[in-house]
Amino acid sequence: MTAKPATARYRRSRWITIPLRIMLGFVLLSLLLVTIYRFVPPPVTMTMLLDPKGITKDWTSLDEIDPDMARAAIAAEDGKFCSHHGFDVDAIAKAAMHNASGGRIRGGSTISQQTAKNVFLWQGGGFVRKGLEAWFTVLIEAIWGKRRIMEVYLNVAETGIGTYGVQAGAIRYFRHGADRLSRAEAARIAAVLPLPKKRAAVAPSGFTRRYGNTIAARIGVVQREGLDRCVR
Template sequence: MRALARYAAKAILWFVGLTLILVIAFKWLPVPVTATMLMDENGFTKDWESLGHIDRNLVAAVIAAEDSRFCQHFGFDAEAIEQAMRENMEAAANGGRIRGGSTISQQTAKNVFLWQGGGFLRKGLEAWFTFWIEAVWGKRRIMEVYLNVAETGIGTYGAEAGAQRYFGHSAARLSADEASRMAAALPSPKKRSVKAPRGWLAAHGNRIQRRIGIVRRDGLDACVYN
């Protein structure tokens, strides 16, 4: 039992140490590749860009679409999780769309360090890495990494690769309409059209575009730029 306890203690120490090494390294270094990219049967295209070379419209759009309280929480938004649970219960009963309650920080932790899919183990590790990136990286770096590793299309990762694919120009000059369409597709980029959205998806993109003004007016992106 003592030997088992020693092995368990060593394993925990190694895990914590490796966690801190990776988190500290990626505070400064571009993330070279993720498990999601490596497991993508379509291969992957990516092009890392600093946040200064990504249009502010996209930052506002993803906050409006994914996590309006990004600048207020420390990685976890209990209010959004409770709301998502209520809406998903209604959706399950009525055959509607299921939505997630993960913050941008949680999505970044999952995309960088873990794999896609559910399960208690993955969710527990996601919470662990979310805590550390909030503590070590800060909001600006979290947003920068998120916009570089998020899947933006089939075999396409990051804002720059997505902008080039869909609009033929750099992510540094995305219009509010273009940014909104990219943000609307983020939850399911393999299925949602960016170039020619229709029906609900087109309306959702229009809602996000209107919310960009609210994000700017209320300073909901202030933590990224101050």
């Protein structure tokens, strides 16, 4: 008569311990991956693996990328990159208000969030992916630091069809390495980042050309105001 309650308690405990073990395993695995990628370049990402156009990339250290490229990324994607801790609350709130009013969808993701998504997750939305993105953003901010985040971002971001990283992008568009990027060239690559499959940095027209010119002007502001101080 006493076996049934014991068995029921055992089953209930299994329903509790199994999810806890899965969560603990995920936490430990994610910590391990983030720690490894602090020192080792991520070999491939899910976005790359799912790209039907193949993968063209060439990992390049931040020291070997022209400083204006990091400034262009900050000017275009995340003006508060050096001052926030992974999330720009004001940008997220403004994006939410804009999207609620209709029109073109605007994102509020920081460079840190984009890096977390690009390296560890998949493209697209959904609460699950957003939650995981937030988790990995906290981890890379704590373990990598800003300079490493920028270095990884500039190496895994899609810069063209089947092209990943600014080194591969610079060679594709301008026939030279990222260490020789002019301010205008860096701005053009940054202008491509939001829609790399639809925009091109060579002879851009319309919005891409205007946006690239705006970014080029902002690069000087980023430099003068020290908005890139964390990656120097």
